[in-house]
Amino acid sequence: MKVEIIPCLSDNFSYLIHDKESNKVSIVDPAEYNACDDVIKKYKKLDFILNTHHHADHVGGNLELKKKYNSKILGFELDKDRIPGIDILLKEKQKYKIGNLEFKIIFVPGHTKGHIAFFFFKEKVVFTGDTLFSLGCGRVFEGTHEQMFNSLNKIKKLPSETKIYCGHEYTKSNLDFCLAYDTKNTFLKKKEIDIQKKLNSNQPTIPTILDQEIKTNIFLRCNDHEIKHSLGLKDSSDLKVFSKLRDLKDSF
Numbered sequence: 001m002k003v004e005i006i007p008c009l010s011d012n013f014s015y016l017i018h019d020k021e022s023n024k025v026s027i028v029d030p031a032e033y034n035a036c037d038d039v040i041k042k043y044k045k046l047d048f049i050l051n052t053h054h055h056a057d058h059v060g061g062n063l064e065l066k067k068k069y070n071s072k073i074l075g076f077e078l079d080k081d082r083i084p085g086i087d088i089l090l091k092e093k094q095k096y097k098i099g100n101l102e103f104k105i106i107f108v109p110g111h112t113k114g115h116i117a118f119f120f121f122k123e124k125v126v127f128t129g130d131t132l133f134s135l136g137c138g139r140v141f142e143g144t145h146e147q148m149f150n151s152l153n154k155i156k157k158l159p160s161e162t163k164i165y166c167g168h169e170y171t172k173s174n175l176d177f178c179l180a181y182d183t184k185n186t187f188l189k190k191k192e193i194d195i196q197k198k199l200n201s202n203q204p205t206i207p208t209i210l211d212q213e214i215k216t217n218i219f220l221r222c223n224d225h226e227i228k229h230s231l232g233l234k235d236s237s238d239l240k241v242f243s244k245l246r247d248l249k250d251s252f
């Protein structure tokens with residue numbers, strides 16, 4: 001499984017997936033036609049378009065790419081009226097195979113009501129859209145804080161070596177937020193050095209590894225006593241801590 005990172009718009013990531021054995025080509029969340037097509041052209045085909053959710057900066061290239069390559073568009077069944085050009089309606093926990101690559105649908109509502117993640121379980125690769133970012137998580141637009149919290153916990157339970165490909169390069173601002181509220185985290189300080197190196201050389205900070213996120217992403221650390229204490233929520237539930245952090249980040 002080869003994954004090519006395609007920076008799009010101001011801070012989006014689209015991803016091209018190539019299965020060499022079957023020569024199947026797919027793209028996850030084509031934010032815009034031109035940047036995606038520049039990469040797709042090398043393969044001269046695009047079999048599938050996979051959408052994590054309906055937002056314009058994730059489906060912007062759908063119709064033009066479908067028209068040019070006669071691709072099939074896959075999205076969650078709840079978003080059948082909101083994902084442009086959708087052909088194949090996916091269900092929660094459904095498995096789907098493209099060539100030799102098989103993935104499972106993880107339903108992760110919160111950012112939107114119909115958000116899904118694509119988990120390639122043999123390769124241990126997950127595309128999280130706007131649910132889990134490196135050191136952050138998506139804003140809660142259509143769902144509730146509890147839904148988002150539960151969705152993040154689903155991703156947290158994947159194998160710790162899972163590679164995470166997310167929808168945006170938000171890592172620097174997420175890092176600043178984590179540093180502000182998780183001041184004693186030594187793993188975070190190590191990750192800061194690694195992130196700065198990548199950003200200084202204009203490299204994407206993606207993919208990140210789940211194990212690292214669990215140690216450094218404050219939204220996956222709502223059970224941490226130091227964090228609870230620093231927020232004045234020593235005896236509160238993990239969900240309450242998550243909600244507080246999400247609200248703080250919205251105005252950070």
Ligand SMILES: [Fe+2]
Pocket residue numbers: 053055111130
């Ligand atoms: Fe979004």
